[in-house]
Amino acid sequence: MLPYAHGAESEIANSYKVSVKLKLPYGLHDGQLIHINAAANGLACGCECPGCGAQLVAKNGAANQKAAHFAHHKSAECSTGLQTALHMAAKDIIARHGQLCLPGAAGDFSFTPGFWANFDFDAKPYTYELEHTDGFNHATSEYNETELGMLSRYYFAPYLAPIEAVILEKKTGDIIPDVVVTIGGRQVLVEVAVTHFVDAEKLEKIRTLGLPALEIDLSKIKRDLSLPELEELIIQQADYKKWLFNPALRAKLRDRRQRYFEACRLEIERLRAEDLREEARQATRQKWQAELAVRSPQERARIAQSKPAFYRNHYWPLSKCLVNGMEPVWHVDGCPKAVRRYHGVPYANVAVDCFECDAFQGFGPDRTQIVCLFEYLKNKEANAGT
Ligand code: SF4
Ligand SMILES: [Zn+2]
Structure with missing residues (x-):
């Protein structure tokens, strides 16, 4: 089987996956994100909510019956605390590490046998193939190419890429990506999703920018993941990542389509030339038969011999x-x-x-x-x- 890298999930990643119901496992202590297990119990934790800034109380004492978590002290639980905390943590982790595991991908270009016979150069075929592979493309890793009958497949495995530079939340074109990393001299946009995912409008803007973009989906991770575990998941693993857009594989597929169109064009030209030759042969035959028809029977017998x-x-x-x-x-x-x-x-x-x-x-x-x-x-x- 071919290495269809996307969709593969490791054991460790699966073990992280639990409920989507989220309680706050991180608090801000002196501007630094800390995990509930590292905090002093109660108000002594000295933490603020990363979302609304309210004072937090750490519920991680021996008397605490539930899983350890932070609660808002005198205010209602806010809806942005966890999202902001995970965002902050993810960005901070990427900024601190000199590498990032990029997800693998596969893109197929398929064509129909005999398609060229009804080929319409003005039509727009293959939009589907090109569009649906956008999510799996990537600019910097090695591409493999294989021909499987009517299918050309481009694929590559996930790999740990060294990062040359990191920029957090800087306006890029019309959007503000969570992180922009430079890998192999090229900018790659990284979006961290906890409750909000990249929508169609933003994706369109990313495509317009023409930069590769990947999404890290933290919406379903175990809520009490420790910071080292989160670090491992974000830096070392590809399981919670997918490509939103990548111009390079898209270009590969476009090129493949172009080559296919060219092959179609040549095949059509060959068929047309063959038809013309056959017509010419028929015309010659008819002309010759017409010439024969006006000859005498003796003459025709002599010619046949x-x-x-x-x-x-x-x-x-x-x-x-x-x-x-x-x-x-x-x-x-x-x-x-x-x-x-x-x-x-x-x-x-x-x-x-x-x-x-x-x-x-x-x-x-x-x-x-x-x-x-x-x-x-x-x-x-x-x-x-x-
Ligand atoms: S048919 Fe005669 S002229 Fe034509 S390619 Fe063959 S050998 Fe050459
Ligand atoms: Zn809050």
Whole structure:
């Protein structure tokens, strides 16, 4: 199976996943985020709510029946405390570490057999393939490419990337991303989601910026995760991350689409040329039959008898070309049109060149020669001109 990196979840990440019902496990002590397990019990913790700034009381004493947490002292529990705390913690963790595990991704470009037969250059096919892979792209890791029948797949595994620079909450274009990290000389936007996720409008703005963006989803993590555990999850793991947008793989897929379109165009041109050749052959046949129809029966019998001799005069012997490990290929040595040359000597590949050539009339009786009318047609043309 191919390494479809996204969606893979490690044991440790699964063990973190519990209820979405969240109580405040972090408080601000002298401007620093601390975990409830590191705080003194009660008001002695000296903590404020990271969301509303209210005084907190630490409920982590022996008498506390419930899981340890911070509660607002004289005010009602606010709705922003945990979100702000996790945001702060995540940004602080990223800023302090010189690395960040980036999620893996896979993007597919699929095409339909025979699609080119009904190809419409003005239509906009493959929007779906291009759009739905946006979420899995990434600019800096190595791409792997594989062709699986009608499918081209680009994929890469998660990896720990060294960070060159970190900027927190700086206006970038029309948006203020939580964190902007520089990896491999390129800016990557990092959004930390606790209760609010990037919406369609923001995603559109990110796309307009053309910068890769990933989202860290902390909405379902265990609420009493200690800071070292949160650190491990954010820096070392990819499980709670996904790509929102990445221009590089998108470009890869666009390029693949372009190559496919080009192949379609060539195939259509080839088919059209074949049709034209067939039409020309039919016209010649009809013209010849019309000419025959006005001849006398004796004349027609004489012509019918001379036909094999005429073809025999235009036989070109075939030679078998053997290349190690490959199917034998039939050549016409000395092709009069000189469609190919080997060390200056002209030749033609029967399957590729003769089948596409106007001069080709078919095979001789034992298939060791072809009937090639190139010289004959050339002379005929020259005589018609004089
Ligand atoms: S049929 Fe055309 S390509 Fe083939 S040998 Fe004759 S001239 Fe060359
Ligand atoms: Zn609060």
